[in-house]
Amino acid sequence: MSTVNPATRPGDTARHRVPAQPTGPQPPRSSAVSLRGAGVRVGGRTLWSGVDLEVGAGEFVAVLGPNGVGKSTLVKMLLGIPPAAAGEVRVLGEAPCRTGHRVGYLPQRRSFDASLRIRGTDIVRLGLDGDRWGVPLPVPARFSARRRAARDPIAEVVELVGASAYAHRPIGECSGGEQQRLLIAQALVRNPELLLLDEPLDSLDLSHQGAVAALIGWICREAGVSVVMVAHDVNPILPWLDRVVYIAEGGAVAGHPQEVITTETLSRLYSVPVEVLRTSDGRLVVVGQPEAPALHTGRHAEGGRS
């Protein structure tokens, strides 16, 4: 969130903002995501442009906005698909497509087919080594020290997300909330510095929403992983949020939730009267927020299937 020059190497800025990182193999980090005047075009249409955003290391940032406005595209742009049409994008100090295993990604809700007979642990393992060529030799674990060591990260991350009880079951037979925890484990298995989550709470029931949101907030706080999360509803994650980015057709505002999710800011962003109400338990309700024109049909088609 401080104004770090995005062109600076990650190591150079450490003393400005990162307190006492241990001098290990991991270099000290500066901002996890840095957008300067970024814009993106999909299918010849500019979804948004002129977006500035700084996400500091270990911050939890929500991307909010109406359907079809390009929230998912923002996250995909951070992965390098599609590339930014304008401006500068740095992710962990690198170009977006060069971050590799330092970024964990959870795409918009995939429901696995109920007949898919692959265990949750196998899905998590694909996150660890699924992009490697060749087939692992079926050496029994007791003969191979490497295999014994390789078991650990899977079991560890499955336990971290609290999925040990059902990780050995076929993923198609797990509930939506269980699948989502396993997918978070898959995104976490290579110890990423940045998690990009696209609507992980979508289509979960309320109690699971709260539990998964708490898990993500906990990972962000305890493991120091930066989180950029696309959300439809800000309320389940409000207690953990450091910043929000509100995207409207064309542009975006970023800032602390209390500053951004206000009647004044959102009315200015959308150029129509928008009212933000606060309920007695602290939840925020946005009234009168316009939906973007439904040109972005891919999303809706996908949403209709789940």
Place this chain on the structure above:
Amino acid sequence: MNWADASAGWSWNPLTDLQQIWAFPFMVNAFRAGTVVAVLAAVMGWFMVLRRQSFAGHTLAVVSFPGAACATLLGIGAGFGYFAFCIGGALVIAAIPRAGQGGSGQESALTSTIQTFLLACGFLFVALYKGFLGGVNSLLFGSFLGITTDQVVMLTIVAALALGVLAVIGRPLLFASVDEAVAAARQVPVRVLGFVFLILVGACAAEASQAVGSLLLLGLLAAPAGAASRLTDRPYHSLALSAGLAVAEMWAGLALSYYVPQLPPSFAIMAVATTIYAVALIAVRRPHAHGALAEA
């Protein structure tokens, strides 16, 4: 060749029985070719079932028939026709965009149009080449007893190449098949893998259907893989089980048709394969829930 001449009673001792069957060189070649085809088809079919491309696999197996008919009409080796049509078909199907995992309506409509059109072409070629008609049966259902040693060698080479390529791309292909979005974000070349896989299926269909026929090949692609994925939920175990089941079904089917001469080999093999799949479907309803504390 007539099965009835070869049949000399069942001894209930598998070793004696096999020795008796293998006394005939054509049976040895049938077992060799059958084993290679079974392993190749089961492994390809396992990925095909996982990727829900059974329909594409069906089409590729079936277009080998017009390929062979076309080559015969043109007076060139039937092998060229098999490969040209199967790999050409694979390229066309791979170029059709897949919308999501289930495939779009467009995809299946286009695939079935291609399939039917090419089948119709096959019958056109047969009609144009008048002396060819007797071969239609063996194109569709194979000619197990007429497999030559040269064919077995060629089949083994193609199978080894295809399985070798699959061994290299197997893990990213598995990733791309179950979890396309994450695989793409991890820089796995999802589309290229889809292309390569279909070309491999095409090559496998072209070579294998020369030995066992288009329709039996299709069954061998689908049935063992379907049964195996029902019986275990570990991907590599499932893959190995699929190959094992296919070989067992092939041997059992060949032996069965040897001892019951009324049964053609393709029927016997598919009868065994279908029975095993049915048993796997019925017997293994919900194989999970061994307790919450089972190994994670």
